[in-house]
Amino acid sequence: MNQMIVNPVLTGFHPDPSFIRVGDDYYIATSTFEWFPGVVIHHSKDLIHWHSISRVLTEASQVDLRGNVSSGSIWAPALSYDQGVFYLLYTDVKSRKSVYKDLHNYLIMATDIRGPWSQPVRLNGSGFDPFLFHDKNGTKWLLNMRWDFRKNHSNFSGIIMQEYDQESGKLTGSIHEIYKGTPIGVTEGPQLYQKDGYYYLLTAEGGTGINHMVTMARSHSITGPYETDPDYPIMTTAHDLNYPFQQAGHGSLVETQSGEWYMAHLCTRPIPGTATMNPLGRETAIQRCEWTENGWLRLAHDGKLPALETEAPELPICIFEELPEKDDFDGEMLGFPYQSLRVPFDESWVSLKERPGFLCLRGRESLASLHDQSLIARPIQHFECTATTCLEFKPDSFMQMAGLVLYYDDSDYYYLRVTADEIRGTSLGVVLCKGGNYDEISSMQLSVENWERYYLKVEIHEREFIFYASPDGVGWTAVCTPLDFGTLSDEYGGKLGFTGSFVGLCAQDLDQQAKRAYFDFFEYKALVKP
Structure with a gap:
């Protein structure tokens, strides 16, 4: 056979x-x-x-x-x-x-x-x-x-x-x-x-x-x-x-x-x-x-x-090397599986050269933008998976943000981001948009003023996912209760979209000062493969 x-x-x-x-x-x-x-x-x-x-x-x-x-x-x-x-x-x-x-x-x-x-x-x-x-x-x-x-x-x-x-x-x-x-x-x-x-x-x-x-x-x-x-x-x-x-x-x-x-x-x-x-x-x-x-x-x-x-037809079997789960950003250019929104990778906003071993993103427009976003992402390919990164970023105000995002389009996304808060100083929490309606999970926001690095992670288990954060990549704290992965679907809310969901890294500077965010690595790991 x-x-x-x-x-x-x-x-x-x-x-x-x-x-x-x-x-x-x-x-x-x-x-x-x-x-x-x-x-x-x-x-x-x-x-x-x-x-x-x-x-x-x-x-x-x-x-x-x-x-x-x-x-x-x-x-x-x-x-x-x-x-x-x-x-x-x-x-x-x-x-x-x-x-x-x-x-x-x-x-x-x-x-x-x-x-x-x-x-x-x-x-x-x-x-x-x-x-x-x-x-x-x-x-x-x-x-x-x-x-x-x-x-x-x-x-x-x-x-x-x-x-x-x-x-x-x-x-x-x-x-x-x-x-x-x-x-x-x-x-x-x-x-x-x-x-x-x-x-x-x-x-x-x-x-x-x-x-x-x-x-x-x-x-x-x-x-x-x-x-x-x-x-x-x-x-x-x-x-x-x-x-x-x-x-x-x-x-x-x-x-x-x-x-x-x-x-x-x-x-x-x-x-x-x-x-x-x-x-x-x-x-x-x-x-x-x-x-x-x-x-x-x-x-x-x-x-x-x-x-x-x-x-399958009777042809010689040819197996190709799989992409590594973890990217330490040691290469000279971004390749598979990363993509950006609407514009090509360009040194004016994304760089692997500015700080060797890190991905540098210069903050640009918001996640609602149809023009100039500083976002790199990859398609989510599994119902059971995790994505993890480590961020170095010191925002000056709430106008500057960087972090880990689950993104469908400008109307539907979940964003675990580091920003600045007038009360807590540097803070970390989840903002989201469902069907074009913006919201913040302020009840679980963390004060991270003394953190030198921000380890960020999302775990997806079929219809639910949870964001986590850590100062050292060891002791993880949930930054939200379970959220609905299904809202990042092509037909969610009666709309008809075509792209499926992505997970990736992004940075915004709504004051147009191009604040830099440095990501040490990005890891996507399938927990259960098809």
Whole structure:
């Protein structure tokens, strides 16, 4: 029996997988939304073991995210390969909470998956989820869903297609509406494949919440008409809200070296007992698929629910070294797994050189800012985990803060911070924001005037977490009662976000004096792995 692919293969915030094979190498690109650098590339040789090898959008000259709304920015990258060139399409979503979206669809290219990538070329703005199809006849086509803002119209008005001229780097010719979708609606995420004389159109439908699903249609002509699979959808969890995986959809296909087919897709793992409390965010799973005699795609294990485990192809096993749990900040630059909000790492606000062995953050704007935050963080990937740091920081007033943060977005976060208090002097406590409502846990605030260092820790146990503090890293004091990890979920409070929760380090100086905070280390430790 072959080895098994254990899902999800990419845990934590890794949504919207775009899946390709180049020779013996498999790659998945995932969305990053407002987190910078933009678009993560993951690599595997066996579909079982994966590691992150590069980030695509690393410079401010490539993309400007400052001011973009939370869960906007970089949506649904589409990775493809043709004749020695990697192509990557992505959407920069400038607004998303009104009837308009203000969508910028870009194309970049590279001859090496690790870059360097070309400067982005803007192609259109009619919708999101762009995909570049390389026809065997040599033509190239841009597909995307079309956004319709008009009253009494479906916002998801169908899948459109236009030819892309490689020589001029522009779209050319007529726009073709090729697929309206099924009665389920919310048709998006188009992916196009050629097989056995057909063009197969894979789409996501039902919205990216609990009704998410994967559907397929086909045509002998690239511009249609497209016939919907009579037994749609291929995969969904909408009919079983108690299943361990939820929101399964946004599929992407590859064919292995030996002709087997696999689909990468996003899913969530809600906190047990809930269907929508998913603080780990949208993750990536892989399913083995088969084609029927009638030429339609099915999950290999039968049924429509995604498998928790699926049979792997017969490929040589390739295991990659895992990232260390503890970072002593002895390197020359920040790499995986850290990300920042909307802006790249820059010596003007984050440095490993100013004080060797320490991460230096210069305080900037508040955690509510959509512009210039001094925050580095990593996705939370486990329901049982701890994160610990050691901080050296001497604030002059309540305008200056630094510490350890659990962050979803500018409206939802929990922050264990050191600041200055007129009564206690230097103090340490928890502030939080839930659904945009700010609060402070003042009853458990500590006076730490005589502490030379501040050891800060958070322990997460499924739905609950607690912050702790210590002057020496040995004797720990709880700085809050158990708090609800579920509030850092994509669907908490009725909102629809896409990023999952992060844990990280940050500093603020609301007086704009760039007060420095020094972090000696950062440790993230999984207590129970999937």
